[in-house]
Amino acid sequence: MTHRIAAGIMPLLDSAILVAAREKGFAEAEGLDLHLVREISWANIRDRMAVGHFDVAHMLAPMPIACNLGMTPLATPTLAPMALGLGGNAVTVSVALWQKMADAGSVGDLDPTTAGRALRATIAAVAKAGRPTLRFGVVHPHSGHNYELRYWLAASGIDPDRDVEIVILPPPLMADAIGAGRIDGYCAGEPWNTAAVAKGLGHIATVKAAIWKSSPEKVLGVAAPWAEANPGELAALLRALYRSAEWCAQPGNREELAGLLSCPHYLDCPVDWLLPALSGQIRSGAGTVQVDDFFLPQAKAATFPWKSHALWFYSQMVRWGQINATAENAAKALDTYRPDLYRSALKPLGVALPGANAKVEGALTSPTPVGSAGASLVLGPDGFFDGKVFDPDAIDAYLKSQQVRD
The missing domain is CATH 3.40.190.10 (Periplasmic binding protein-like II)
Known part of the structure; x- marks a missing residue:
């Protein structure tokens, strides 16, 4: 049946x-x-x-x-x-915004620290000139995109609620929204970042796999x-x-x-829009960058x-x-x-399973063999780009540490 x-x-x-x-x-x-x-x-x-x-x-x-x-x-x-x-998202910005970020030091290697520093300088220049606040799109308020974009911005010294505007758009509309000048950047899943690059509308500034490695x-x-x-x-x-x-x-x-x-x-x-994410050969608009574990x-x-993972999302x-x-x-x-x-479902398959149901997120700095049921299993690295770790047994302390950095 x-x-x-x-x-x-x-x-x-x-x-x-x-x-x-x-x-x-x-x-x-x-x-x-x-x-x-x-x-x-x-x-x-x-x-x-x-x-x-x-x-x-x-x-x-x-x-x-x-x-x-x-x-x-x-x-x-x-x-x-x-x-x-795991992974699969990126932050894409308009060609105009990318040029300003490049002038401020972003070099197109998808590094979130360098890109974040350049974006912060660009936002400060925009505010000083009295120009409209930059607008970024995410796919839903309760999304990894929203939380990782906010995490990256805040860790880069940018207040997501004051220094930029965040709006909601379905992922397939993001590239065209940049092209129409409705948004200045966005965080979305593939292939809608590659789409913007292919259309000549945007540059990929950084990727989820660099903001938080091996992230859900x-x-x-x-x-x-x-x-x-x-x-x-x-x-x-x-x-x-x-x-x-x-x-x-x-x-x-x-x-x-x-x-x-x-x-x-x-x-x-x-098809060409899908292959970069599957291979990790990401076309940023400034060249091709190999991103290990872009999508797993x-x-x-x-x-x-x-x-x-559930508790980290709750913390955000x-x-x-x-x-x-x-x-x-x-x-x-x-x-x-x-x-x-x-x-329970996978037990008949005899496949590798983690020995625990939770872990300290961000603690693994290299691929690490772990105890598992049935076969060998390797986890990590799973670090956040700012070096912080999330202990699911210490959420309150983690939240107190999560301030916008100066």
């Missing part, structure tokens, strides 16, 4: 694991008919999950937490039993009522997605994967739903005034990510 699962996706590179699970037969091998529905915005993904159109979805990693904390309209209790890879981005969001009613189907889906992630991670499959994703019913874009679909426990919700810090809210955030379901 085949079980149908309706899944919402966005036109982004990191929908790859879901797309390949359907197109390469991994879902079918688990007895599943994985029906993928492309949406145009993250709000639509969230709302269609809430009204029962989707059983599961390609979802922003903080979004299930926001749903469970009651931060969104039409929210339904949502689980995150699996991550859909998307998860499999699962409607809690559906998960409770269909535990076997959920476990089968997690196994299918794990096998799909293994396939996506193979260098020899990059061309085929890019071809699948580029189809009109998925990303509807040129499978290595380094890339699909494991770390509870410390608190930091930027989206929610109050309470023990109850922290517990809800913690309980959203479900490594227990991941472990």
Whole structure:
């Protein structure tokens, strides 16, 4: 018997694991008919999950937490039993802004420290000249994009709430918004940074993989009522997605994967826009830069739903005034990510699993072998560019340390 699962996706590179699970037969091998529905915005993904159109979805990693904390309209209790890879985002700026940043010392190597220093100097010059505040786009208030952009800005001495304006746009519109002069920069997933470079509209200033190495981005969001009613189907889906992630991670499959994703019913874009992120050969607009681990679909426990990731996102919700810090809210955030379901589903596969459900984020400075169930596993590096670490057992102390740097 085949079980149908309706899944919402966005036109982004990191929908790859879901797309390949359907197109390469991994879902079918688990007895599943994985029906993928492309949406145009993250709000639509969230709302269609809430009204029962989707059983599961390609979802922003903080979004299930926001749903469970009651931060969104039409929210339904949502689980995150699996991550859909690490990294994959970049910060792109307009050609005009890039020229100003280059004049202020940015050299096009995607280094967040140098780029941040140049952007700070540019913002100061803009303010001194009395010109309009620079405007940056992110894809949703409860997104890794919003939090990593804010983190980078703040660590660079730029107040995200005073020194710039942050607005919301769907990722496929970002490049054209820069071209139309509606925004000066944005943080989005691939291929929509490469798109701006290819169109001659923007330059990539820095990347998520440099702001926070091995950092979380998307998860499999699962409607809690559906998960409770269909535990076997959920476990089968997690196994299918794990096998799909293994396939996506193979260098020899990059061309085929890019071809699948580029189809009109998925990303509807040129194959050439997808290959840079898959290879790590990022075309910044100032040249090609090799970025190790730009997007990881499978290595380094890339699909494991770390509870410390959930708590870091919660800490940023608190930091930027989206929610109050309470023990109850922290517990809800913690309980959203479900490594227990991941472990249970993958146990029959005998694959490498982390020995813990949380870790100190930013503590690994090099690839590190760790204890795991069934096979060897390497984690890290996972450092933040400013050298800070996040201890999930010391959130209050972490928040006190998170000030805009002078």
